[in-house]
Amino acid sequence: MNPSQKTGLRVKRSVLDRRLLIFPTKGNAVEKVLDNHQEEIFFSEEEKQALYKTVFNRRDVRGQFKADPIPDDVLSRVLYAAHHAPSVGFMQPWNFIVVRSDEVKKKVHTAFNKAHDEAAEMFESEKSEVYRKLKLEGILESPVNICITCDRSRTGPVVIGRTAIKTMDLYSSVCAVQNFWLAARAEGLGVGWVSIVKQQELRAALGIPKDIIPIAYLCVGYVSHFYKEPELKTAGWLDRMPLEDLVYFDQWENPSTAEKEPLIAKIIEDKDFSRSC
Amino acid sequence: MNPSQKTGLRVKRSVLDRRLLIFPTKGNAVEKVLDNHQEEIFFSEEEKQALYKTVFNRRDVRGQFKADPIPDDVLSRVLYAAHHAPSVGFMQPWNFIVVRSDEVKKKVHTAFNKAHDEAAEMFESEKSEVYRKLKLEGILESPVNICITCDRSRTGPVVIGRTAIKTMDLYSSVCAVQNFWLAARAEGLGVGWVSIVKQQELRAALGIPKDIIPIAYLCVGYVSHFYKEPELKTAGWLDRMPLEDLVYFDQWENPSTAEKEPLIAKIIEDKDFSRSC
Numbered sequence: 001m002n003p004s005q006k007t008g009l010r011v012k013r014s015v016l017d018r019r020l021l022i023f024p025t026k027g028n029a030v031e032k033v034l035d036n037h038q039e040e041i042f043f044s045e046e047e048k049q050a051l052y053k054t055v056f057n058r059r060d061v062r063g064q065f066k067a068d069p070i071p072d073d074v075l076s077r078v079l080y081a082a083h084h085a086p087s088v089g090f091m092q093p094w095n096f097i098v099v100r101s102d103e104v105k106k107k108v109h110t111a112f113n114k115a116h117d118e119a120a121e122m123f124e125s126e127k128s129e130v131y132r133k134l135k136l137e138g139i140l141e142s143p144v145n146i147c148i149t150c151d152r153s154r155t156g157p158v159v160i161g162r163t164a165i166k167t168m169d170l171y172s173s174v175c176a177v178q179n180f181w182l183a184a185r186a187e188g189l190g191v192g193w194v195s196i197v198k199q200q201e202l203r204a205a206l207g208i209p210k211d212i213i214p215i216a217y218l219c220v221g222y223v224s225h226f227y228k229e230p231e232l233k234t235a236g237w238l239d240r241m242p243l244e245d246l247v248y249f250d251q252w253e254n255p256s257t258a259e260k261e262p263l264i265a266k267i268i269e270d271k272d273f274s275r276s277c
Numbered sequence: 278m279n280p281s282q283k284t285g286l287r288v289k290r291s292v293l294d295r296r297l298l299i300f301p302t303k304g305n306a307v308e309k310v311l312d313n314h315q316e317e318i319f320f321s322e323e324e325k326q327a328l329y330k331t332v333f334n335r336r337d338v339r340g341q342f343k344a345d346p347i348p349d350d351v352l353s354r355v356l357y358a359a360h361h362a363p364s365v366g367f368m369q370p371w372n373f374i375v376v377r378s379d380e381v382k383k384k385v386h387t388a389f390n391k392a393h394d395e396a397a398e399m400f401e402s403e404k405s406e407v408y409r410k411l412k413l414e415g416i417l418e419s420p421v422n423i424c425i426t427c428d429r430s431r432t433g434p435v436v437i438g439r440t441a442i443k444t445m446d447l448y449s450s451v452c453a454v455q456n457f458w459l460a461a462r463a464e465g466l467g468v469g470w471v472s473i474v475k476q477q478e479l480r481a482a483l484g485i486p487k488d489i490i491p492i493a494y495l496c497v498g499y500v501s502h503f504y505k506e507p508e509l510k511t512a513g514w515l516d517r518m519p520l521e522d523l524v525y526f527d528q529w530e531n532p533s534t535a536e537k538e539p540l541i542a543k544i545i546e547d548k549d550f551s552r553s554c
Contacts, residue, residue, distance in 0.1 A: 041334055041503065043327070043463045050320070050327035051463040055358045055456055057318055072543040080550050081332045083520045086458065088472060090509040092518050098540065101527040119440035131437065149529075155515060160408065161472040163396035167447070168472045171492070174451040179332055181363070182459070186320045186328040195365060195438040195445045207528040215448070226318065232367040238432060241369050243360045250378040251484040252426075263375065266349040273357050 049277060054186045056274040057226065061190030064223040065141040074187050075144070081183035082148065087172035089160035093152065094176045094215075097206055099145040104205055108217065109139045111201035112194060119196055134235070137194045142219035147206055148177050150213040173215040180218070190223035243267050326554060331463045333551040334503065338467030341500040342418040351464050352421070358460035359425065364449035366437035370429065371453045371492075374483055376422035381482055385494065386416045388478035389471060396473055411512070414471045419496035424483055425454050427490040450492040457495070467500035520544050 043051075079096055087093060099105060116136065123131050139145060150173040162168045177193070184191045194217045202214045232238055244267045248254045320328075356373055364370060376382060393413065400408050416422060427450040439445045454470070461468045471494045479491045509515055521544045525531045 041330075043331070043465065046323065047327035047330065048463045050324035051331050051460060052354070052358060053318075053324065054320070054328050055460065056361050058361075058363070060363055072540045073547070075540055076543040076547045077329070077550060079520060079524065079544065080547065081329060083518075083523065084333050084335075084551055085455070086335070086337055086470065090507055090515045090517075092523075095523050095525060095529075097525045097527070097529060099527055104527050115441040119437075122435045122440055134437070136438070158399045160396075160411070160509070160514070161413070161470075163399055163473060164392040164475050165472050170444070171447075171451045171454075174448045175455045177448075178362070178452045178455040179459075182456075183328060183332065186325045188320065193363065193438075195442050196440060198441050207530075209529065212529070230367055232437065237437070238367045240367075241360075243356060246360065246369075246372050247356065248372060248374045250374070250376055250381050252372075252374060252486065252489070253484075263349045263352055266353040267356065270350070270353045270357065273354060274361055 050186075052273075052277040054182050056277045058181055058185040059190065059226050059230065061192045061219070061223055061226070062138050062231070063135040063141075064225055065138045065143075065190060065219065065221040066224060067141070067143055068222045069143055070189065070221065074189070078180055078183040078187060078189070082176040082180035085172065085175035085179045087175070088162050088168035089155065091155040091159050091162075091169060091172065093150045093154045093169045094173045095149045095151065095212070097147040097149070097208075099147065099206070100143070102140075105139050105145060107205035108145065108194075108197065108202065109137075111197045111205060112137055112139060114201070115196045115198055130235070130237070134231075136196060138190075138192050138219040138221070139194060142190075142192070142221035144220045146180070146218045146220055147202070147208075147214055148173055148180070148216045148218065149208065150215050151211075152213065153211060170213060170215065173213075177216045177218070184220060188222060189220055190226065192219040193217070194219060242271070327463075329550075329554040331459050333554045335458055335462040336467065336503050336507065338469045338496070338500055338503070339415050339508070340412040340418075341467060341502055342415045342420075342496065342498040343501060344418070344420055345499045346420055347466065347498065351466070355457055355460040355464060355466070359453040359457035362449065362452035362456045364452070365439050365445035366432065368432040368436050368439075368446060368449065370427045370431045370446045371450045372426045372428065372489070374424040374426070374485075376424065376483070377420070379417075382416050382422060384482035385422065385471075385474065385479065386414075388474045388482060389414055389416060391478070392473045392475055407512075407514070411508075413473060415467075415469050415496040415498070416471060419467075419469070419498035421497045423457070423495045423497055424479070424485075424491055425450055425457070425493045425495065426485065427492050428488075429490065430488060447490060447492065450490075454493045454495070461497060465499060466497055467503065469496040470494070471496060519548070 082096065120128050120132050150170050152169050159169065181191045197217060199214055202208065202217060208214055227234065233240060244264050247264065247267065249261060359373065397405050397409050427447050429446050436446065458468045474494060476491055479485065479494060485491055504511065510517060521541050524541065524544065526538060
């Protein structure tokens with residue numbers, strides 16, 4: 001039974017008024033309103049748990065890739081997850097360049113090495129030494145690399161929701177990256193985001209025109225194992241911050257309010273939540 | 278049984294070599310290596326399905342908010358999901374400003390109205406009329422607003438992975454937004470991203486200093502219903518693009534290769550995948 005059958009003509013006036021605004025000149029507005037109502041979709045405790053399990057077990061993978069090919073049905077599903085990310089004004093500014101050519105991968109790898117050497121010089125001597133020894137990419141080992149881009153001129157110059165904040169389209173493509181990453185994790189695929197590469201070199205390697213922004217270059221593949229914790233945490237580079245220190249109320253830096261907040265008490269109580277999933 | 282008990286001393290040399298690089302001067306490297314191995318975590322078909330169900334049923338909610346309060350345990354979990362987003366160099370650049378004050382919300386709402394009026398002028402006459410009638414925010418109706426920010430100077434001036442692409446820290450905060458959004462959907466909470474507001478006015482309303490970037494202003498709350506499809510799609514503003522048109526191989530715009538690609542055939546075959554979840 002679809003929602004219109006269930007609801008019949010007794011549609012709540014408030015809902016109708018709101019939706020009708022969108023179709024001010026169309027005669028069949030009522031029908032369209034009803035069609036877009038979703039049957040109530042609930043998430044069971046197990047389903048919620050599965051979402052959190054994916055979120056908490058996602059890792060930035062650099063060194064555990066296996067050469068096993070990724071079946072097309074798996075990659076298709078993960079790409080659909082990316083394609084269903086939110087996008088400003090529904091502009092869907094992303095493209096997905098699937099890289100399997102060794103020649104192209106090698107070009108990107110060379111660009112990485114160059115940017116990596118330059119980066120090492122930026123750290124102070126002790127940190128620079130540790131930095132040089134970190135494994136930060138799996139470009140050649142992973143069977144598939146995927147570049148997710150942003151076409152800023154897609155759907156024209158004026159975009160709903162991008163008029164005040166011009167970077168919203170870039171953010172949309174980032175949401176596609178995160179959807180991709182989570183779906184990949186649930187499928188047992190590791191993903192590593194390679195950001196130590198200059199955009200103009202990535203463009204040259206992949207033939208990307210100047211007006212397209214490469215947002216993320218991802219290494220994708222099955223892995224021998226996932227790590228329990230982010231590698232930079234285990235390496236002692238940085239620790240995870242306590243969430244309660246990052247939450248403010250009504251105004252930036254409002255700890256006086258925060259101290260008395262039941263939400264803060266709950267966050268502290270839940271500190272091991274990520275480990276329970 | 279933890280992984281080190283299971284593996285004993287017979288650790289694969291390749292794995293050890295790789296991990297040891299990170300602790301070149303520490304005696305207890307082997308132990309640390311083993312500690313960070315994750316017990317193999319698989320996702321059942323049901324768990325994968327739950328992830329896709331969340332991704333495909335997430336909506337940008339503007340008009341269906343109910344005033345019901347959000348329990349602290351739910352908000353705590355959703356914030357933990359956001360806090361476990363990937364971040365460049367593990368810098369975790371985000372903060373979360375939880376807005377419940379009517380006074381603050383009203384200030385943001387006023388800023389929205391101003392930016393919205395300005396935006397309407399940017400569309401051509403016919404589109405402008407439709408634009409003005411769209412419901413694009415739920416600032417006052419939703420019980421909680423949350424601003425997710427990016428502190429670009431967190432962890433110091435040089436950040437692993439941000440040396441070549443300076444916007445990586447902004448992207449990290451966007452990943453936190455997307456994690457928040459998905460966890461909220463699984464919890465039955467609607468989220469709407471309000472981007473039609475100028476950053477300096479958002480800063481003024483929330484007391485955010487100049488060096489902190491407001492990334493997303495989110496309206497959060499339970500809803501009377503979710504829509505089946507994005508509202509801009511139903512309104513006829515734009516349609517969802519076919520995924521197969523957005524996928525290239527090895528180089529930008531490589532349709533000649535794409536036509537022969539089994540992955541493209543699979544993507545076309547899966548066109549109703551999002552509706553099956």
